[in-house]
Amino acid sequence: xxxxxxxxxxxxxxxxxxxxxxxxxxxxxxxxxxxxxxxxxxxxxxxxxxxxxxxxxxxxxxxxxxxxxxxxxxxxxxxxxxxxxxxxxxxxxxxxxxxxxxxxxxxxxxxxxxxxxxxxxxxxxxxxxxxxxxxxxxxxxxxxxxxxxxxxxxxxxxxxxxxxxxxxxxxxxxxxxxxxxxxxxxxxxxxxxxxxxxxxxxxxxxxxxxxxxxxxxxxxxxxxxxxxxxxxxxxxxxxxxxxxxxxxxxxxxxxxxxxxxxxxxxxxxxxxxxxxxxxxxxxxxxxxxxxxxxxxxxxxxxxxxxxxxxxxxxxxxxxxxxxxxxxxxxxxxxxxxxxxxxxxxxxxxxxxxxxxxxxxxxxxxxxxxxxxxxxxxxxxxxxxxxxxxxxx
Ligand code: LRH
Ligand code: MN
Numbered sequence: 001x002x003x004x005x006x007x008x009x010x011x012x013x014x015x016x017x018x019x020x021x022x023x024x025x026x027x028x029x030x031x032x033x034x035x036x037x038x039x040x041x042x043x044x045x046x047x048x049x050x051x052x053x054x055x056x057x058x059x060x061x062x063x064x065x066x067x068x069x070x071x072x073x074x075x076x077x078x079x080x081x082x083x084x085x086x087x088x089x090x091x092x093x094x095x096x097x098x099x100x101x102x103x104x105x106x107x108x109x110x111x112x113x114x115x116x117x118x119x120x121x122x123x124x125x126x127x128x129x130x131x132x133x134x135x136x137x138x139x140x141x142x143x144x145x146x147x148x149x150x151x152x153x154x155x156x157x158x159x160x161x162x163x164x165x166x167x168x169x170x171x172x173x174x175x176x177x178x179x180x181x182x183x184x185x186x187x188x189x190x191x192x193x194x195x196x197x198x199x200x201x202x203x204x205x206x207x208x209x210x211x212x213x214x215x216x217x218x219x220x221x222x223x224x225x226x227x228x229x230x231x232x233x234x235x236x237x238x239x240x241x242x243x244x245x246x247x248x249x250x251x252x253x254x255x256x257x258x259x260x261x262x263x264x265x266x267x268x269x270x271x272x273x274x275x276x277x278x279x280x281x282x283x284x285x286x287x288x289x290x291x292x293x294x295x296x297x298x299x300x301x302x303x304x305x306x307x308x309x310x311x312x313x314x315x316x317x318x319x320x321x322x323x324x325x326x327x328x329x330x331x332x333x334x335x336x337x338x339x340x341x342x343x344x345x346x347x348x349x350x351x352x353x354x355x356x357x358x359x360x361x362x363x364x365x366x367x368x369x370x371x372x373x374x375x376x377x378x379x380x381x382x383x384x385x386x387x388x389x390x391x392x
Contacts, residue, residue, distance in 0.1 A: 037295070093137075141179055186251070245265065257306050317337070317338060
């Protein structure tokens with residue numbers, strides 16, 4: 001297939017889910033720099049997601065975090081359906097909040113207190129009901145549980161409590177639903193996290209049942225860890241449910257895709273695109289970033305556009321030719337074939353694809369030209385200005 005057709009075919013199927021929390025004012029523990037144009041409510045998060053989809057044609061769903069976006073529970077479904085219709089984006093994954101409640105100081109589903117474990121499980125089961133009410137397929141579970149000091153918690157008992165909760169959630173799933181289990185090696189706990197790596201998430205998913213899969217957040221790995229190898233394994237085991245894409249230099253920095261290591265994302269997309277088993281068919285692509293310094297809309301549009309470009313480059317790899325060189329151990333020619341695809345400038349063809357879809361050829365330039373952010377700042381500024389937050 002020639003470059004044009006490769007890129008067009010790749011972009012025709014490429015879709016990336018945006019996180020509602022990427023549009024709101026967020027910060028680090030050292031502070032939050034308020035943006036006047038940031039979304040202050042669910043309607044504005046849907047409006048922003050709608051605008052990102054209008055500009056890129058590749059972001060038709062928005063991930064919701066239950067306590068941040070659906071605080072009213074199932075009864076909010078009608079209002080969310082109204083917002084979906086008004087802004088032309090559907091609810092994507094439903095993300096429970098198992099980390100902000102005071103009760104969760106020593107854990108949520110793995111807390112030594114049976115009462116607190118029951119409370120956390122209640123929230124997870126309600127998240128499944130919210131997803132069912134909204135027709136959302138994925139319940140994306142990240143629990144921040146763990147400990148900060150050796151000897152202070154039983155990691156073995158916490159495994160059993162975590163397994164028990166996951167089994168209950170799986171039991172409540174509708175036939176078309178999935179539970180995605182996200183792992184993270186550290187933060188907010190710094191001695192152990194109950195779901196600390198892909199192996200722990202994988203065994204929890206296996207134990208929970210066939211509708212449980214593993215979610216790979218690219219920011220949740222140790223320095224130097226080969227993330228695309230984790231992806232290859234999870235595809236091989238047909239246990240890869242989805243991604244939270246972002247970039248990082250050090251830890252879970254939640255920086256924008258490709259800003260630090262674009263070749264990393266290319267290598268991950270290659271594992272997805274070279275999968276011949278069909279296991280990659282239902283892998284959800286989602287963004288999980290917090291835009292503390294960049295303009296929120298600019299960062300989100302830039303992220304989707306960058307992901308489109310890197311995905312299109314990975315789609316250029318001739319898998320048959322590469323496999324031949326790999327199996328002949330023709331290292332240099334295999335690497336050259338692989339690298340050249342990464343270095344191929346697909347941007348002119350990506351612009352052509354956008355024009356062929358009556359989309360703005362340069363979504364970032366169109367965002368700037370549209371005045372969307374300035375209008376948002378005017379309307380939302382007064383509600384944002386009062387929001388100064390300090391760490392201590
Ligand atoms: C945890 C995480 C998780 C979300 C949160 C916003 O670091 O990646 O996926 O709940 O970020
Ligand atoms: Mn994440």
